Amino acid sequence: MYNILTAAGAALAVLLILLFGFKLAWWGSILISLGVFAAVFVLFSRITMKKVMAAIETAGKDLQAQRFEKAIRELKEVLHYGKWQVYVGPQINSQIGMIYYMKRDFSNAFPHLEKSFFKNWVAMAMLAICYMKRQKKDKMIDTFDKAVQWNSKEPLLWNIYAYCLVETGEPTKAREILEKGLKKASDNASLLENLENLKQGKKMKMRSFGDMWFQFHLESISAIQKHQMASMGGRMQHRRTVRK
Structure with a gap:
């Protein structure tokens, strides 16, 4: 500005x-x-x-080193540049909100995610999920609609939208969203599979997305912990193989 x-x-x-x-x-x-x-x-x-x-x-390096609070402090220090440059504020708020969310600090994540950049689909999806957990389905849908409008090529976003609709008792709308996603994201295998699952009255399968899916904390804590342990085991096995 x-x-x-x-x-x-x-x-x-x-x-x-x-x-x-x-x-x-x-x-x-x-x-x-x-x-x-x-x-x-x-x-x-x-x-x-x-x-x-x-x-x-710098914040990205701190995140890789698991120094979450330090990364948040560094990002907050440049928030004031949002008054100088258009879209800087929303982009920084997106990053801060995402870090808080991934730490499961949802109360601190929410106000930053509310100010997030509309083209950052991960932040927008996290905001929509926050609305869902706060029993604000209309705002959840509005947020997802805005997210897919600007990020229509992201199959995981469409899948998360449908998943949240199922969670809020809207399986029919969930199928409609997956059908729309197929038109935008091309015949993506995950969209096709989950659409077929819903048509057959089955649960959606999301774990194939790996870390990208688990960061939204829509699985149980035990499932997330199992995934993290499996990932760590895979990395350790890879290291042993490389050393040989």
Whole structure:
């Protein structure tokens, strides 16, 4: 926001100087002012995004090292840049909300996810699930609708949407969502399989998505723990194989 205002202020100042100081023609003054606006906006945007991306990169390294609280602090330190650059605030809030959510700290995750970036489908899906758990089905559906509108190629998103509809007693709508997903995400095997499962009155199968699915915490804690143990066992086996 501030970057736009700064660029506009610089452009207006140049326009007034050219019109009244140099008596330049109005069309020429406007063209030069527009160039100044673009140049100043790009410059300030690059400065802002450089600082934001540095914080995101550092936070990413902390996440890999399981330093969740440190990652959250680093991201919160650049939240104020949301006032300077469009969409920075929603993107940072998405990251913070996702970290809290994955830690199962849903109360702290929720306010950040509410401000999340609409193109971040993982954050949007987490927000929709929060609404579901708060018994706000209408808001859950609205959030999922917005998410699939901007991320229609993501098969897991369509599957999660359908899964949550089943959880809220809407199996018919769940089938309709999977059918819509097939038109957008191409004949994805998981969508076809789960659509057939629902038609036969069976449960949806989601575990084939692995970590991407389990991060949404829609499985029981015991199931998530079993998956984590299996993943750790697989990594340890891989390491032994490499050493040999």
